[in-house]
Amino acid sequence: MDGPAPSPAPEAAAIAYGARTSILAMAWAGLLGYFILTLLLVALLLGDQELRRFVLAGALYGAYGFWVFLKLHRCGRKLTPDGAQLAEAMELHRQFWNHAPFVSACSIPIAMAIFWPGFQGR
Amino acid sequence: MELTGNNTTPSPWAALRRTRRQLIGVSILLGLWLLLVLCYMRIVAPEIDFDFHSSWGRLDRSFIFIFAGFVLSHAIVGLKLLQLIKASGKPGMESDPREAATAFTVFWKTNLWAHAILWVWFVLLIIIAS
Numbered sequence: 001m002d003g004p005a006p007s008p009a010p011e012a013a014a015i016a017y018g019a020r021t022s023i024l025a026m027a028w029a030g031l032l033g034y035f036i037l038t039l040l041l042v043a044l045l046l047g048d049q050e051l052r053r054f055v056l057a058g059a060l061y062g063a064y065g066f067w068v069f070l071k072l073h074r075c076g077r078k079l080t081p082d083g084a085q086l087a088e089a090m091e092l093h094r095q096f097w098n099h100a101p102f103v104s105a106c107s108i109p110i111a112m113a114i115f116w117p118g119f120q121g122r
Numbered sequence: 123m124e125l126t127g128n129n130t131t132p133s134p135w136a137a138l139r140r141t142r143r144q145l146i147g148v149s150i151l152l153g154l155w156l157l158l159v160l161c162y163m164r165i166v167a168p169e170i171d172f173d174f175h176s177s178w179g180r181l182d183r184s185f186i187f188i189f190a191g192f193v194l195s196h197a198i199v200g201l202k203l204l205q206l207i208k209a210s211g212k213p214g215m216e217s218d219p220r221e222a223a224t225a226f227t228v229f230w231k232t233n234l235w236a237h238a239i240l241w242v243w244f245v246l247l248i249i250i251a252s
Binding site for chain 2: 015019023029089090093
């Protein structure tokens with residue numbers, strides 16, 4: 001005779017654990033990707049001293065990448081197979097989405113404001 | 123980190139349900155962003171002399187595929203996001219959160235792959251254009 005069906009909550013925690021690698025990879029990609037973008041923009045400045053706005057863009061994108069890394073890395077580390085810290089992970093996940101869309105959306109007009117004079121001058 | 127204002131153990135799935143409002147905002151922003159890019163490509167870009175036939179010559183055809191991939195990857199991530207919003211908003215989700223957990227995992231896996239592809243295309247674009 002079959003025993004009682006397993007509770008869906010631990011099973012769901014194990015399923016949510018599947019997102020751990022992706023979230024941690026996104027955290028590192030955010031850090032490295034925006035760090036490379038920062039280096040690229042600084043390199044452009046070193047090539048042309050007139051492009052001071054690139055440093056501002058590099059600093060802003062670098063800071064954004066670091067913020068993404070901190071938030072997602074903390075969230076991803078708390079996803080475990082037994083779901084012991086799942087509540088904290090989901091709360092961190094919620095906090096990440098509290099700000100991420102606004103920061104991302106703001107980065108577009110900031111980038112446009114920084115680069116627009118350069119495009120106009122082409 | 124302050125998780126709750128009291129000593130009770132917070133439910134992770136309740137937190138996921140509370141994230142729905144932000145995720146709906148994200149999906150709207152994603153749609154607006156895609157619309158903005160599409161409008162730019164349709165209205166503004168043709169007016170700009172990108173000089174495709176000199177330094178950007180090799181991008182003539184590649185650019186179309188890269189742009190189509192850009193739109194497609196955004197659409198797929200948007201779809202997975204909507205599935206997560208739908209699953210986390212179902213009545214009784216907290217008592218049987220398996221569907222929401224699956225949607226959560228699938229969304230993050232898709233989001234990672236979409237970003238990876240976008241970054242590769244971005245690098246390719248720089249390499250081809252340089």
